[in-house]
Amino acid sequence: MGGMGTMSINLNPAELLRFAPAGVQQRTIIPVSEPSISSLEIEYVTDAIKSGWISSAGPYLTRFEEEWAKFCGRRYGVAVTNGTAALELAISVLALPLRSEVILPSFTIVSSLDAVLRNGLTPVLVECDPNTYCMDVEDVRAKVTANTTAIMPVHIYGHPVNMQPLLDLAKERDLRIIEDAAEAHGAECLVHDIWKKCGTLGDVSAFSFYANKNITTGEGGMVLTDSAELADRLRSRRNLCFGRKERFLHEGRGWNFRMTNVAAALGCAQIKRAGELIAHKLQLAEAYTRELLGLPLQLPYIESWARTSVWMYAVVLEESVPLDARSFAARLLEKGVETRPFFLGMHEQPVYANWLSDLHFPVTERIARRGLYLPSGQTLTEESLMKVVSAVRSIL
Numbered sequence: 001m002g003g004m005g006t007m008s009i010n011l012n013p014a015e016l017l018r019f020a021p022a023g024v025q026q027r028t029i030i031p032v033s034e035p036s037i038s039s040l041e042i043e044y045v046t047d048a049i050k051s052g053w054i055s056s057a058g059p060y061l062t063r064f065e066e067e068w069a070k071f072c073g074r075r076y077g078v079a080v081t082n083g084t085a086a087l088e089l090a091i092s093v094l095a096l097p098l099r100s101e102v103i104l105p106s107f108t109i110v111s112s113l114d115a116v117l118r119n120g121l122t123p124v125l126v127e128c129d130p131n132t133y134c135m136d137v138e139d140v141r142a143k144v145t146a147n148t149t150a151i152m153p154v155h156i157y158g159h160p161v162n163m164q165p166l167l168d169l170a171k172e173r174d175l176r177i178i179e180d181a182a183e184a185h186g187a188e189c190l191v192h193d194i195w196k197k198c199g200t201l202g203d204v205s206a207f208s209f210y211a212n213k214n215i216t217t218g219e220g221g222m223v224l225t226d227s228a229e230l231a232d233r234l235r236s237r238r239n240l241c242f243g244r245k246e247r248f249l250h251e252g253r254g255w256n257f258r259m260t261n262v263a264a265a266l267g268c269a270q271i272k273r274a275g276e277l278i279a280h281k282l283q284l285a286e287a288y289t290r291e292l293l294g295l296p297l298q299l300p301y302i303e304s305w306a307r308t309s310v311w312m313y314a315v316v317l318e319e320s321v322p323l324d325a326r327s328f329a330a331r332l333l334e335k336g337v338e339t340r341p342f343f344l345g346m347h348e349q350p351v352y353a354n355w356l357s358d359l360h361f362p363v364t365e366r367i368a369r370r371g372l373y374l375p376s377g378q379t380l381t382e383e384s385l386m387k388v389v390s391a392v393r394s395i396l
């Protein structure tokens with residue numbers, strides 16, 4: 001783990017406490033995630049602000065779109081305000097028949113489900129795989145009906161969905177793929193003997209660049225596609241569908257989902273450092289696995305067809321542990337370690353209780369109660385990682 005966390009100057013609020021005058025409380029909690037902001041990010045962002053291009057026009061924006069699309073290996077990138085907006089926009093341009101069915105996992109963030117609902121489509125939830133926590137592709141196959149028009153695979157915690165059988169199914173049944181790659185910057189999946197980057201596997205693919213994601217713009221998102229027509233529609237709808245000839249004669253209904261040039265400047269610096277940022281995640285995962293092996297925890301499993309990007313180092317408490325994730329997290333916090341619980345499945349969300357409550361997914365329900373992720377941020381040093389490990393050991 002040589003050099004972990006040593007390369008970056010971090011200027012987020014928690015970190016600034018280090019430079020705070022005497023008397024200001026020093027940081028004692030190891031945070032679950034912190035971004036790495038180097039002098040390059042500061043240079044680019046300063047340049048963007050000084051140039052006066054602080055809204056959504058400006059050179060960093062097009063550069064960020066082009067460079068992220070290129071990094072992933074796709075033709076077009078359309079930057080937006082966040083990953084949730086990216087998903088909603090991505091679905092909208094596919095023009096799927098109203099109320100037709102979109103299959104997605106229950107074990108995901110609410111953004112995935114809401115993107116389907118806000119487009120007037122019918123979500124059909126599936127169970128997740130007990131090893132990768134990604135959607136169970138067999139369950140997807142079982143849930144395809146004459147009314148299904150699309151599938152939304154969500155790569156969980158950096159591990160890809162098993163895309164080969166999913167893409168085969170989509171082809172067989174003529175279904176669109178909306179890929180939620182918000183947690184999978186740099187992850188790869190083997191599809192018919194070729195390694196493919198996550199973000200290249202959908203008709204439209206959505207990323208988030210939220211502060212805790214592997215590549216960040218603070219808040220931000222992007223939709224990738226290889227279709228010139230879809231890219232055109234994405235750009236128009238991101239920007240209120242302004243008329244091309246007559247500006248205020250709108251070509252349709254859109255949103256203001258525009259990313260700023262300032263955020264894009266941050267993103268351009270992060271792309272330059274993408275190799276380093278993703279390598280750091282793999283290193284910390286390797287160290288955690290080495291140190292935690294043998295404890296009653298299910299550690300991240302990596303399928304032979306997958307190259308994970310380790311968004312977060314996720315563990316699930318085995319049945320023998322007399323604590324649930326919530327009490328385990330509370331005990332860790334007492335020891336100065338911040339964690340996050342797993343997602344609560346969409347079928348268990350009270351706000352959707354009226355129409356999803358009769359669903360039952362045992363794996364999703366179990367990991368929601370037994371799973372949490374450990375500090376996995378870009379500023380996590382080997383020293384703090386070892387503190388996390390000894391806190392975990394002392395509780396188990």
Ligand SMILES: *Cc1c(COP(=O)(O)O)cnc(C)c1O
Nearest residue numbers: 082083084109111182183208210
């Ligand atoms: C983070 C995330 C999103 C949403 O991204 P935001 O930028 O926070 O809106 C969507 N899907 C998944 C799987 C995510 O982890």
